[in-house]
Amino acid sequence: MNIKKKCTYFHEILTIPSYIVKNNQPLGLLKHLCSLMVLYIPFSFAASDNIANPVAEFKISLVTYSFKNPQSREILTKKKNHDVDKIFKILSTHYKQKPSDPDYIQSDLEEMAKYYSQFPHVVTLLTKLQSKDWTLNYNQNTWSTIAKGNALNVDSATIQFNSRSAAMLKFNNGCKHNFVCIASPADALLHELLHALSMLVNTEEFIQQGGMNHFRYPYKHEYSVIQAENALYASMSRIDGIKRPQRNEHMGRKIIASCVTCIK
Numbered sequence: 001m002n003i004k005k006k007c008t009y010f011h012e013i014l015t016i017p018s019y020i021v022k023n024n025q026p027l028g029l030l031k032h033l034c035s036l037m038v039l040y041i042p043f044s045f046a047a048s049d050n051i052a053n054p055v056a057e058f059k060i061s062l063v064t065y066s067f068k069n070p071q072s073r074e075i076l077t078k079k080k081n082h083d084v085d086k087i088f089k090i091l092s093t094h095y096k097q098k099p100s101d102p103d104y105i106q107s108d109l110e111e112m113a114k115y116y117s118q119f120p121h122v123v124t125l126l127t128k129l130q131s132k133d134w135t136l137n138y139n140q141n142t143w144s145t146i147a148k149g150n151a152l153n154v155d156s157a158t159i160q161f162n163s164r165s166a167a168m169l170k171f172n173n174g175c176k177h178n179f180v181c182i183a184s185p186a187d188a189l190l191h192e193l194l195h196a197l198s199m200l201v202n203t204e205e206f207i208q209q210g211g212m213n214h215f216r217y218p219y220k221h222e223y224s225v226i227q228a229e230n231a232l233y234a235s236m237s238r239i240d241g242i243k244r245p246q247r248n249e250h251m252g253r254k255i256i257a258s259c260v261t262c263i264k
């Protein structure tokens with residue numbers, strides 16, 4: 001982002017009069033003041049995914065590939081094993097274990113790695129995040145992704161997750177017996193990983209969407225994450241034939257799940 005863009009963005013946030021940064025005019029002292037202020041004011045953004053209240057439900061059975069050609073099956077099995085190892089390494093490297101965390105988290109990360117490795121778009125998502133600065137923290141009650149940085153940069157992201165908390169993503173319109181409204185914990189984590197991707201990989205777009213504006217909730221950013229989630233879930237459903245939620249709203253409700261890929 002160049003200096004004019006930085007200051008234009010900063011002006012949008014703190015309502016500096018627009019004539020100061022218009023038409024590439026020399027900004028002199030104001031330009032320097034602006035850039036210094038922008039660079040040194042710390043912000044954080046919390047994409048809190050409002051989810052509460054336990055219920056319970058079903059198990060998503062993992063569907064594995066079947067291939068006609070034994071040779072291609074062998075190659076794909078090798079690739080799949082490689083992806084499982086890679087994803088497990090990414091998840092376990094970024095997971096910051098606290099002494100009070102449940103023991104099953106490690107095995108849940110293994111299950112998630114096996115599950116995610118079925119889906120090329122999920123493998124790509126995690127690969128893009130592999131070397132970025134983000135952490136996975138267990139939180140019994142909250143799903144959220146918090147970006148730390150300033151108005152121009154995101155330094156890091158922190159994801160709060162619960163590997164036994166599924167998410168009912170609509171609850172006012174007959175979702176009660178419709179399991180397609182529910183995302184398993186593993187699928188719910190993908191939503192947070194999409195937030196992290198936006199923050200850490202597509203940072204400029206995230207900031208343009210109001211991502212680091214801590215004066216108001218960046219609905220534009222949340223909406224774009226929900227769009228990306230719909231596309232990702234649809235791509236996964238094409239592979240394993242399991243229906244997943246397609247939504248256009250942000251609210252949800254927490255549901256206790258008996259395993260990381262379960263919706264019950």
Ligand SMILES: [Zn+2]
Binds near residue numbers: 047048
């Ligand atoms: Zn969200």
